[in-house]
Amino acid sequence: MLARAMKSLASWLAVLLIAHAVFGVLRLPGSVVARRLGEIAACEREGHARYTLRLAQQSGSDAIVQLLAATPPDAVVPIRGVRRGAIEFAPGLLWPRLCVDAAALPAGARTAAGRPIAPFVLVGDGAALRLEPR
Amino acid sequence: MSSERAFWLVRGVLFGTALFAVLAHALLAQGGSVPPWLLAICVAAGVACGRLGAGTAAPTVAMARPWLVAATLVLPAAIALLLAYGALATPDRAWDGVVAWGIKAQALTAAPTLQQPLFADPAVFHHSPDYPLMQPLCVAALGRAVFPLQYVLLVALVGLGALRRTGDRALACWAALGIALLPELIGVGGGGVDSGYAETLHALALAAAAAALLLGDAVLLLAAALLLPFVKPEGTVHALLLVAAVSAFAPLRMCAAAVAGAALSLSIWLPLQLQLAHAGPPGPWLVPGVVVAAAVVFAARALLRGRRLRPGALVFATGGAVAAGVAVLLLAQPLFAGSRTVLFAHYLGDLERAVHKLPASATIATHLLATALSPRRFGALFVLLALLACARRPRNGAAPAPVPHSLAAFVVLLLLAIVAAFYLSPEADVVHHLRSSADRLLLQTAGVGWLVVGVGLAPRVHAAALPRWLAAGLGRTARPQA
Numbered sequence: 355m356l357a358r359a360m361k362s363l364a365s366w367l368a369v370l371l372i373a374h375a376v377f378g379v380l381r382l383p384g385s386v387v388a389r390r391l392g393e394i395a396a397c398e399r400e401g402h403a404r405y406t407l408r409l410a411q412q413s414g415s416d417a418i419v420q421l422l423a424a425t426p427p428d429a430v431v432p433i434r435g436v437r438r439g440a441i442e443f444a445p446g447l448l449w450p451r452l453c454v455d456a457a458a459l460p461a462g463a464r465t466a467a468g469r470p471i472a473p474f475v476l477v478g479d480g481a482a483l484r485l486e487p488r
Numbered sequence: 489m490s491s492e493r494a495f496w497l498v499r500g501v502l503f504g505t506a507l508f509a510v511l512a513h514a515l516l517a518q519g520g521s522v523p524p525w526l527l528a529i530c531v532a533a534g535v536a537c538g539r540l541g542a543g544t545a546a547p548t549v550a551m552a553r554p555w556l557v558a559a560t561l562v563l564p565a566a567i568a569l570l571l572a573y574g575a576l577a578t579p580d581r582a583w584d585g586v587v588a589w590g591i592k593a594q595a596l597t598a599a600p601t602l603q604q605p606l607f608a609d610p611a612v613f614h615h616s617p618d619y620p621l622m623q624p625l626c627v628a629a630l631g632r633a634v635f636p637l638q639y640v641l642l643v644a645l646v647g648l649g650a651l652r653r654t655g656d657r658a659l660a661c662w663a664a665l666g667i668a669l670l671p672e673l674i675g676v677g678g679g680g681v682d683s684g685y686a687e688t689l690h691a692l693a694l695a696a697a698a699a700a701l702l703l704g705d706a707v708l709l710l711a712a713a714l715l716l717p718f719v720k721p722e723g724t725v726h727a728l729l730l731v732a733a734v735s736a737f738a739p740l741r742m743c744a745a746a747v748a749g750a751a752l753s754l755s756i757w758l759p760l761q762l763q764l765a766h767a768g769p770p771g772p773w774l775v776p777g778v779v780v781a782a783a784v785v786f787a788a789r790a791l792l793r794g795r796r797l798r799p800g801a802l803v804f805a806t807g808g809a810v811a812a813g814v815a816v817l818l819l820a821q822p823l824f825a826g827s828r829t830v831l832f833a834h835y836l837g838d839l840e841r842a843v844h845k846l847p848a849s850a851t852i853a854t855h856l857l858a859t860a861l862s863p864r865r866f867g868a869l870f871v872l873l874a875l876l877a878c879a880r881r882p883r884n885g886a887a888p889a890p891v892p893h894s895l896a897a898f899v900v901l902l903l904l905a906i907v908a909a910f911y912l913s914p915e916a917d918v919v920h921h922l923r924s925s926a927d928r929l930l931l932q933t934a935g936v937g938w939l940v941v942g943v944g945l946a947p948r949v950h951a952a953a954l955p956r957w958l959a960a961g962l963g964r965t966a967r968p969q970a
Binding site: 363365368373375379382385389393402406433441449450452453454455 | 590591595598612613615669670676863876949958962
């Protein structure tokens with residue numbers, strides 16, 4: 355009886371092994387290839403900042419796009435507010451601009467360590483971002 | 489290329505990568521820069537030494553039919569090409585890829601040193617500044633092509649590791665296909681190969697440890713222990729769990745390799761982690777403490793070499809080791825809380841949190857089980873592992889267990905660490921944490937899991953007379969007679 359159970363178990367294990375591979379192959383065209391190509395196309399169409407924040411269900415991409423357009427690559431972007439949620443994306447999306455705690459920048463200064471300071475403060479508010487004049 | 493040479497190549501690349509991790513982090517810790525050629529030199533050196541101490545492969549006991557061999561070569565290669573396109577077509581698209589890993593890679597690509605504002609100035613904001621830098625350093629050296637390369641290495645390591653242990657070419661093909669087609673690994677979600685997360689590299693380091701334990705390969709184990717702390721914050725915990733499993737169940741030379749690797753990497757990583765977290769200079773006891781702890785573990789293991797412990801003494805020793813671990817955790821609470829690091833301050837710095845989350849135990853258990861058993865995430869991997877764990881071992885003369893005790897212990901400890909993460913996490917919303925992290929933490933064990941499935945299945949398929957249609961489906965044929 356035990357020998358039969360062992361054979362039966364071996365058969366089940368072999369079936370599962372084959373089923374895993376067959377399922378993986380069947381998923382390839384839709385879930386692996388098409389979805390990936392769709393995401394890449396959407397990222398190229400919408401732009402990196404808009405796409406990434408939308409995918410993460412965060413808002414505030416307009417603020418990022420505006421900062422990218424209005425500041426030079428070596429700029430310092432003052433930030434304020436909660437450091438969780440949408441603001442987490444700001445350093446990666448704004449690079450090589452640096453996101454610096456607004457309180458750490460000298461009031462009224464236009465440069466910090468030789469880098470121009472953006473005229474806006476990027477404020478993190480949970481799942482949203484907004485710009486305020488500095 | 490023969491499977492023997494292919495294994496030496498994979499092993500050499502892994503050892504070279506571990507060497508790069510050690511040298512690059514040591515250079516960064518000293519305030520230097522990482523030369524762009526260092527990764528290539530280290531990998532070349534590793535490949536040149538890839539054969540040293542590799543041991544011998546198990547004799548071939550079964551062949552794979554040509555269609556199975558072809559599928560094992562073509563499918564992963566095609567997927568790797570797709571993943572390469574996914575990695576190169578756009579910057580990081582998923583959450584942690586952008587916020588935690590991508591920015592560090594961009595900064596190190598621009599200047600491979602910590603002497604730049606992103607790392608040196610605490611007023612400059614970026615997420616998880618104390619994360620290990622191995623993946624960003626690899627991306628800085630080779631570009632985003634490292635992501636599909638990690639996938640290729642992982643698939644090759646699983647297939648070749650299973651082959652060397654069992655000598656069963658068909659099952660080795662199935663193990664390689666199992667990891668190559670794993671939905672969570674090749675999907676588009678966070679944690680997928682081209683998502684920019686470090687899960688694939690971490691799965692590779694853990695799989696290297698598992699392959700080393702299966703093959704009794706001390707050099708590969710040294711590489712894995714060296715690599716783990718430099719890949720992800722939880723790698724420090726995994727390196728310590730590896731040392732615990734190996735010290736308890738593996739021969740002395742394996743223990744020496746794991747202890748030496750973990751001690752060297754932690755001696756470099758722990759002070760550097762404090763520097764990255766802007767937590768002030770490390771105490772003068774930190775590095776000597778790591779060395780002394782390593783020496784104590786190794787000396788205790790050497791002392792017990794060849795002795796047979798009575799069950800009572802074994803229970804006492806295990807209880808003592810666990811109690812000592814808990815005592816160290818409790819005594820170090822103020823130090824952990826002050827470290828400002830994700831692992832020590834956020835996870836291990838407030839043990840009371842775990843007590844408060846005890847009522848959520850059913851939620852944690854059911855969500856983890858549902859994730860592990862979901863075919864859309866892990867296919868049949870965890871079902872196979874559960875069946876193999878519950879099944880009685882087939883009688884096969886004096887043959888050793890297909891999975892060594894050290895690896896079985898390591899797998900159990902890894903799974904317990906995953907469960908513990910949800911109790912210790914600073915995230916108050918347990919369900920949110922489970923939804924965002926359970927699949928990724930389980931994914932890290934995928935390479936280990938497919939190695940265990942490959943070697944665990946081998947004696948069962950040998951012993952069992954499968955129905956003819958099933959045997960044909962497995963593509964397994966008897967070894968040709970000489």
